[in-house]
Amino acid sequence: xxxxxxxxxxxxxxxxxxxxxxxxxxxxxxxxxxxxxxxxxxxxxxxxxxxxxxxxxxxxxxxxxxxxxxxxxxxxxxxxxxxxxxxxxxxxxxxxxxxxxxxxxxxxxxxxxxxxxxxxxxxxxxxxxxxxxxxxxxxxxxxxxxxxxxxxxxxxxxxxxxxxxxxxxxxxxxxxxxxxxxxxxxxxxxxxxxxxxxxxxxxxxxxxxxxxxxxxxxxxxxxxxxxxxxxxxxxxxxxxxxxxxxxxxxxxxxxxxxxxxxxxxxxxxxxxxxxxxxxxxxxxxxxxxxxxxxxxxxxxxxxxxxxxxxxxxxxxxxxxxxxxxxxxxxxxxxxxxxxxxxxxxxxxxxxxxxxxxxxxxxxxxxxxxxxxxxxxxxxxxxxxxxxxxxxxxxxxxxxxxxxxxxxxxxxxxxxxxx
Numbered sequence: 023x024x025x026x027x028x029x030x031x032x033x034x035x036x037x038x039x040x041x042x043x044x045x046x047x048x049x050x051x052x053x054x055x056x057x058x059x060x061x062x063x064x065x066x067x068x069x070x071x072x073x074x075x076x077x078x079x080x081x082x083x084x085x086x087x088x089x090x091x092x093x094x095x096x097x098x099x100x101x102x103x104x105x106x107x108x109x110x111x112x113x114x115x116x117x118x119x120x121x122x123x124x125x126x127x128x129x130x131x132x133x134x135x136x137x138x139x140x141x142x143x144x145x146x147x148x149x150x151x152x153x154x155x156x157x158x159x160x161x162x163x164x165x166x167x168x169x170x171x172x173x174x175x176x177x178x179x180x181x182x183x184x185x186x187x188x189x190x191x192x193x194x195x196x197x198x199x200x201x202x203x204x205x206x207x208x209x210x211x212x213x214x215x216x217x218x219x220x221x222x223x224x225x226x227x228x229x230x231x232x233x234x235x236x237x238x239x240x241x242x243x244x245x246x247x248x249x250x251x252x253x254x255x256x257x258x259x260x261x262x263x264x265x266x267x268x269x270x271x272x273x274x275x276x277x278x279x280x281x282x283x284x285x286x287x288x289x290x291x292x293x294x295x296x297x298x299x300x301x302x303x304x305x306x307x308x309x310x311x312x313x314x315x316x317x318x319x320x321x322x323x324x325x326x327x328x329x330x331x332x333x334x335x336x337x338x339x340x341x342x343x344x345x346x347x348x349x350x351x352x353x354x355x356x357x358x359x360x361x362x363x364x365x366x367x368x369x370x371x372x373x374x375x376x377x378x379x380x381x382x383x384x385x386x387x388x389x390x391x392x393x394x395x396x397x398x399x400x401x402x403x404x405x406x407x408x409x410x411x412x413x414x415x416x417x418x419x420x421x422x423x424x425x426x427x428x429x430x431x432x433x434x435x436x437x438x439x440x
Contacts (some may be wrong), residue, residue, distance in 0.1 A: 023155070024149060024187020025207060026313065027187055027315065028425075033055055034085050038107035038172075039166030040236045040368075043156070043159045044156065044178060044179060046151055046224065047153075047155065047156035047178050047179045047182070048178060048181070048182035048223070049160070049182065049184035050152055050182075050217070050221070050225070050365070051149065051152055051179060051180070051183040051186065052152075052182040052183065052185055052186040053186060053214075053217050054116070054124050054145060054148055054149060054152070054183060054186060054214075054217075054386060055177075055182065055183040055184065055185065055187040055188075055190060056186040056187075056189060056190040056193065057119070057120075057145060057186075057190065057210050057214050058145055058146065058183075058186075058187055058190065058211060058429045059186060059187035059188065059189065059190020059191045059193075059194065059215075060190035060191065060193050060197065061190075061194065061206075061207065061210055062191075062193030062208065063141075063191050063194065063413075064194055064195075064198055064203055064206060065080070065083060065084065066080045067203060068126070068203035068206075069083055069135065069196075070206070072129065072130065072203060072204060072205055072340075073129070073130070073131075073132060073135055074347065075132075075135075075157070079132065080283070082136075083135060083136065083139050084139075084383075085384070086136050086139045086140055087139040087140070087142060087143040087146070087400065088143070088380040088383055089143075089219055089380070090139070090140045090144070090377075090379065091143045091146045091147055091379075091380045092296060092377045092381055093377075094144065094379075095146075095147045095150055095351075095373035095374070095376055096176055096370055096374045096377055098111055098115065098151065098369070098370075098373060099151070099154070099267075099367075099370040099373030099374065100369065100370045100371035101152065101369075102154065103359075103366065103368065103369045103370050105365050107156060108151065108154060108155045108227075108369065109155065109221070109225050109226070109227045111151065112148060112151040112152060112155060112221070112225070113218050113221045113222060113225070114144075114218075115144040115145070115147050115148045115213060116145070116148050116215075116217060116221060117142075117214070117215055117218035117219075118141050118144040118211070118220035118279075119141065119142050119143070119144040119145025119146075119147075119148060119214055120143070120145070120210075120211045120212065120214030120215035120216075120217075120218060121141055121211065121215065122137075122138045122139065122140065122142035122143070122144065122147075122211070123138070123139020123141075123142050123207045123208070123210050123211030123214065124138075124142055124207070124208060124215075125138035125211075126138030126139065126142065126207045127204040127205070127207035127208040127211060128204070130392060136386050141167070144252060145214065146376075146380075146406075147373065147376075149183055149376065150372040150373040150375075150376040151221035151240075151368075151369065151372075151373065152179075153176065153179065153372050154361070154368045154369045154372045154373075155225070155226075156175075156179045157176060157358075157361055158368070159178075159226045162434070173302075173304075173306035173307050173311060173314075173355055174300060174303035174306075174307050174336070174356075175303070176303065176306045176354070176357060176358045177297040177300050177302060177303025177306075177350065177354045177355060177358075178299070178300045179294055180299060180353070180354040180357065181295075181299040181300055182300065182365050182385045184292070184295055184296060185296055186293075186298075188289070188292045188293070189206075192320030192327035194206055194210075197209055197210075204378045209242035210398050232395060238381065242275070245364065245367075247363045247420045248360060248363040248364045248371055248374070250416050250417075250419055250420040251356075251359060251363055251375070251417065251420040252358060252360065252374050252375050252417070253295070253316065253377055253413075253416050254319065254374055254413040254414070254415075254416035254417040255319075255352050255356050255378050255421060256378035256381055256382055256413070257409040257410065257412050257416070258319050258322060258335065258348075258409070258410050258413040258414075259352060259353075259378055259379055259382035259387070260382045260385045260386050260390075260406065260409045261322045261386075261406045261407065261409055261410045262322065262348075262349065262352075262353075262382070263382045263383050263390075264326075264386045264390040264403060264406040265322075265325075265326070265345065265403070265406075266288075266386075266401070267386055267390065268390055268391075268394060268399050268402060269329060269392075269403065269404060270284050270288075271399050272400055272403065273287070273338075273401045274313070275399070276399065276400065277333050283335075287338060287339065287342060288342075290339060290342050291342035291343075291345055291346045292346075294342060294343050295346045295349050295350065296347035297346075298343075298346045298347045298349070298350040299350045299354045301350070301352035302347070302351060302354065302355055302423075303350075303355060304353055305324075306358075311355060311358065311359050312421050314351060314355060315351050315355060315356065315359060315417060315421070315429065316352020316414070316417065316418070316421075317351070318347060318349075318355070319347075319348070319351055319410070319413060319414050319417050320352060320357065320414050321344055321345070321347055321348035321351075321411050322345065322348050322407065322410045323407045323411060323414075324344065325341055325344045325348065325401050326343050326404060326406050326407045326410070327404055327407055328341055328405045329341050330399075330400040331400065331401065331404075344371075356375060357372055357375060357376070360372055360374070360375040363420070364396070366389060386406075388390050388433040390402045390403075390405075390406055393406075
């Protein structure tokens, strides 16, 4: 990670500026995480109360938001690569996400609610766009560094969203209790629009860097390693979604745990992620991305096999540490690798990988749900380790591809100038 001082050596002005930019983008991702974390858990109750929606309609609303992020993310990423206007497009997405929440707060028909969900999905796209802009800004501020931004910095920036999301859920609950669900959505929407307006003055413009990188990338780039890598991430994320969607069912129905205990388990993992993300980034800067990614992508295999068979509460808590370490790889460091595999197309690479998170929700619900009908919830969790194994094989293939990033080899160790 970029630091003002390291090993007693004074930081250069460029390194100091890079450090300030890292903190700025961390703050923006934290605010975005607050908004998304404050909204997501309460979409179902809001739809039920305000629209009288059935469980099926609530599922359709979530699907609309996921489709918006899946389709819109890569398309906007390509636009930012071609135009170099990362700042303007990111601000528009922030504002559109806030406007979507405001529309939801006033929706009384299904059509308007769907329109609001599609608008709010722009907020999720912003995470990928902000990560790309952060990498561009850090490279621009510290030109002695070539190739990818250091993993520690990017993991730290990505952690801002996770911390905000964790804090947003209880904050949203307090606001919903005080103002009602429409009031909650209105407050979040106004706040996000205000953040977008502030971004006009505080976010740096990195268009020149993006445009130059695009020309270089077109001359060199093959997207095949990126596609293989994104498929690997998708397969691993399916296992994480299987855990999120079906592990609570096993814990409550089969092990008869209290909902509060289940919530404590998931909250414990979220808190551990706040430490594993920056730690994994620092380790990747020391030994290289490839070994860290290989280990973290593979960790869901033992996690799923054990969590589906144990009833020991202490073991379950220990397993959350394992999964939190895995998340540090496939939901943080993976964005750095995606950018390294597509120089000049960083926007497309980051948003394409991020779209896998939305796609994994669909896949997990369909595949794991179908398996649960035949082999039970525990059996479906065990079978969810198979996509992880396939994902690890695809990851190994993508890491063996020749590097295309200037000065950066996929899986290489620290880049000089860190």
